[in-house]
Amino acid sequence: MSARLGSAAAAAKFVGSGSANGLKNCALLSGPAVRIRLRLRSSTGPLVVDAKKTRRMAVSCSKGGEEVKKLTYKDAGVDIDAGSELVRRIAKMAPGIGGFGGLFPLGDSFLVAGTDGVGTKLKLAFETGIHDTIGIDLVAMSVNDIVTSGAKPLFFLDYFATGHLDVDLAEKVIKGIVDGCQQSECALLGGETAEMPGFYPNGEYDLSGFAVGIVKKDEVIDGKNIGIGDVLIGLPSSGVHSNGFSLVRRVLSQSGLSLKDQLPGNNGKAVTLGEALMAPTVIYVKQVLDIISKGGVKGIAHITGGGFTDNIPRVFPSGLGANIFSHSWDIPPVFKWIQEAGGIEDAEMRRTFNVGIGMVLIVTKEASERILAERQPSNPAYLIGEVVPGEGVKFV
Numbered sequence: 001m002s003a004r005l006g007s008a009a010a011a012a013k014f015v016g017s018g019s020a021n022g023l024k025n026c027a028l029l030s031g032p033a034v035r036i037r038l039r040l041r042s043s044t045g046p047l048v049v050d051a052k053k054t055r056r057m058a059v060s061c062s063k064g065g066e067e068v069k070k071l072t073y074k075d076a077g078v079d080i081d082a083g084s085e086l087v088r089r090i091a092k093m094a095p096g097i098g099g100f101g102g103l104f105p106l107g108d109s110f111l112v113a114g115t116d117g118v119g120t121k122l123k124l125a126f127e128t129g130i131h132d133t134i135g136i137d138l139v140a141m142s143v144n145d146i147v148t149s150g151a152k153p154l155f156f157l158d159y160f161a162t163g164h165l166d167v168d169l170a171e172k173v174i175k176g177i178v179d180g181c182q183q184s185e186c187a188l189l190g191g192e193t194a195e196m197p198g199f200y201p202n203g204e205y206d207l208s209g210f211a212v213g214i215v216k217k218d219e220v221i222d223g224k225n226i227g228i229g230d231v232l233i234g235l236p237s238s239g240v241h242s243n244g245f246s247l248v249r250r251v252l253s254q255s256g257l258s259l260k261d262q263l264p265g266n267n268g269k270a271v272t273l274g275e276a277l278m279a280p281t282v283i284y285v286k287q288v289l290d291i292i293s294k295g296g297v298k299g300i301a302h303i304t305g306g307g308f309t310d311n312i313p314r315v316f317p318s319g320l321g322a323n324i325f326s327h328s329w330d331i332p333p334v335f336k337w338i339q340e341a342g343g344i345e346d347a348e349m350r351r352t353f354n355v356g357i358g359m360v361l362i363v364t365k366e367a368s369e370r371i372l373a374e375r376q377p378s379n380p381a382y383l384i385g386e387v388v389p390g391e392g393v394k395f396v
């Protein structure tokens with residue numbers, strides 16, 4: 001095991017301004033290649049890890065006139081019963097759950113922490129040889145979670161584990177992590193390189209990351225003031241991002257196509273399936289913090305595992321839900337291919353993938369008008385829904 005840690009001065013130099021004043025003693029969490037997504041759930045106490053509840057999913061399609069076996073998440077390697085059992089055990093040991101990041105009080109502010117990996121998207125990285133952007137995914141999954149509280153990311157640490165250290169490959173991965181940190185304007189404060197012979201197949205590795213940000217206590221975005229008549233603004237995704245790849249890989253296998261084949265239905269643009277599926281996760285930090293600074297933002301949901309169905313309700317007060325305007329944004333071709341090739345129903349798509357919207361902001365009508373008026377091609381945004389009485393998410 002080889003730790004890679006930096007000084008406060010180096011962190012400030014990396015960011016280009018500011019400082020890193022004595023923030024240390026942080027923990028990492030690493031999981032298997034096929035994961036049950038973990039959430040940090042805490043308000044002001046110790047950080048609590050809550051396993052994301054998984055679902056049974058049926059995929060129906062035919063090939064050559066023959067019915068193909070329906071797929072479930074368990075078939076793809078995610079054990080729903082085991083996930084539920086882990087939730088039950090954690091709740092007994094550490095009760096108290098909350099949002100997308102863990103909040104820790106520090107004077108007049110909260111430190112907001114998040115940790116994650118990139119799941120079985122790594123398998124596609126191994127198969128395609130695309131290693132220089134997977135680090136962007138790693139950073140994105142954590143910084144996008146903590147920005148939902150209104151926190152500005154301060155620093156990031158990574159964990160890179162492999163059976164045999166290929167320095168050139170590892171350099172490509174770390175380069176992506178550096179790119180992700182620069183996009184989110186946080187310091188790559190350090191990390192851990194673990195070489196474990198016999199533990200991973202040749203050429204494979206695992207990643208996890210950990211981000212910490214800060215927000216003033218009176219500026220926390222927590223969803224408590226969301227009310228009827230507020231609206232939902234959606235920020236588009238680049239594609240699948242870093243969730244649902246166990247199902248994606250099964251659909252790919254069932255389709256008979258390879259990662260080198262062209263993405264079907266891509267309007268004549270030459271993009272392979274591998275390139276489309278490996279598109280790096282969008283880092284929303286700058287865009288979201290800019291929107292927050294102008295007022296009117298009441299809640300934010302990062303659309304990851306659980307899709308629209310599970311993530312949007314997490315930020316709503318009891319008794320409120322959302323109507324989503326089904327045709328209010330363009331669904332990327334990669335999702336259309338996944339749905340058609342896998343025979344996946346709309347409801348299953350919406351609770352598994354981001355289907356084209358990676359971040360949702362719940363804002364006042366006045367704020368929505370400003371956001372839509374100020375949007376640029378480089379920072380698009382869509383009016384995708386409204387807050388209504390009830391529970392959950394309904395597509396209209």
